[in-house]
Amino acid sequence: MCGRFVITHPDAALARLFGARPANDLPDTPRYNVCPTQPVATIRSEGGTRLLAPMRWGFLPHWYKSETDGPLLINARAESVATKPAFRAACRERRCIVPASGFYEWTKDDEGRRLPWYIARPGGAPLAFAGIWQDWEREGRAHRTVAIVTTEAAEDMATLHHRCPVVLEPADWALWLGEAGHGAATLMRAPAPGTLAWYRVDPRVNSNRAEGPGLIEPLAA
Template sequence: MCGRFTLTVTLDEVEMFLGVVGGTDFPPRYNIAPTQPILVALAGPPREPGSNLPDRQALLVRWGFIPSWAKNPKDLPLLINARAETAAEKNTFKAAIRHRRALVPASGFFEWKRQDEGKAQPYFVRPRDGGLVAFGGLMETYLDPGGSELDTAAILTTAANTQIAPIHHRMPVVIRREDFSRWLDCRSHRPADVADLLSPVEPGFFEAIPISNKVNKVANAGPDILEPVALAADTGRREAPDSTAGGQLDLF
């Protein structure tokens, strides 16, 4: 599950990491929530011989996938995640994983460890070595009955590794930098050709830092929500994240 994440570096850093140019500048974002705009990278049009232009493009999309066949998006659950193990088989995602695979840059993500009933301890999970990470994503453009287009995306998740599993049983799919081109190349690589990229990242890649329940409220969007807290034997009652963190079914 990935219900909130951060992107706190500069546009130049994102462009260098993803190998794209021409993105829309943005301020640091410490508490990105479902339905908000997120930045993704997609394969661009084929390059002409001798061209030095990048073959990837950056795009702002709505975090909340809407399949192209949907008649009324309000009838669907909020699809912020897609299960990597079944996405290629699900009618909702199979066209996107075949034709519109994406990269979602992040500085880290949030996860909540369920404790006793009504309690949850939030953690900020970030690359141990710092810098950016790219999550595997799927993109779809929804054409509403009025003729307007809406670009949407979901983040792929996989089974948690042994480090993250004590916090939550799912985690985002991490696409390594050396695999960006293969992941994005939907012309040459079918879903079966990139299935090996959907495994959990190795333990130790991330570090999980306990933080306060400030993150539970979308309105709390400053760097203070990342401040570590000490874990006590009894952390007391903690609020679960509000519903915009994504209460979707594990089916997806």
Template sequence: MCGRFALTATPKEVDEAFSVPDLEAFPPRYNIAPTQPILMVTAGEPRQPGSNLPDRRSLLVRWGLLPAWVKDTRDFPLLINARSETAAEKSSFRAAMRHRRSLIPASGFYEWRQVGGKRTQAYWIRPRQGGVIAFAGLMETYAEPGGAEMDTGAILTTGASRDIAHIHERMPVVIHQHDFSRWLDCRFQEPRDVADLLRPTEPDFFEAIPVSDLVNKVANVGPEIQERAELISASEPPKAERGKARPPDPAQMTLF
């Protein structure tokens, strides 16, 4: 699955990769988490008759797809990922797979590997060649009971490529630039016509960098969470067991 990712590319770099020149300025984001707004690129209306420019538009959506038929969001799970193997058949994703496929600009993603029991090792997984990449996404506009509308989205996943399969069995689907138009074309390309794009990346496309557990907290949003860290040893005791417990910080107690 993909539960955290980053977009640290500049708006200019995103424009150059996705051909969406109307992007508003945005800061680098090092720790994007579910329910937060994420940038999506979709097919749009042609800019002018006879134009050969890609007809794409960008928008912000909530990460966590809500199908249009959901009646009570409190009883519905947060769909941040969709399995690409079954998305075209599942009621939650079927309509979006047919009509609202999208691209999600990213600089890489985070994944966790279990090490000795319940402890986990976090990894920052980025393309070896650098640059901005595109996750395959699905978008759905949800109409709330009061009439307000909210754009929501999910990331499509597939089996992990062999260079990162030792960390986790799943990974985001990456759409390469030469396939952008075909993936976004929901008018003439049905889900079966783009099924060949829903595959793991080629070997060695990504590199996995061990990082600290700073990424675990949504409040940590700086570049330091991507700094290389020492691997957790399988024999290393959990943090709670290391040394003597510290007294509680009085400043923290004021939060309660």
């Protein structure tokens, strides 16, 4: 799964990388502890134009009567996203990309304490998470919301955690965004072994209020 992530790459750099037009209301960067329900930058395609714009992280199905009317849907499982009522229309019609510099996962020690790990590309290049989005509105409150698609982790990462975000490579972006015909389902697979690397980081990140570059510094042995 993916429950927290990091985005340090500037908006202008992301706009160039993805060939997208940036909105004026993107969240500030860098952010070292992006949490559910916060706004996140996303890329979607409208009429052949890519847009870099914010969405609320936490997918709200259209039948939710309030933001807390059901489970907080921050992730969508690749195995069921095309058939689950909450996600199936978005999977067909409203796919997007969530850029990230890295993300966190946790293991536990023998005493049950949560041990955080930072996961990123070995060279530091941005990650492109597969996402799906949904507009939601009730009683004057409106959100454009997003969930990150996850899948079973590849063999190397499965030693750390059994789930992983779907990471899209540049050659896959057009297909996922609906610009290159059908077949996006074939992209919902684990990153190839070696795509990601990880190391232990400070347990301060266990708090959703923690922030700052120290959160992604390797933990001293």
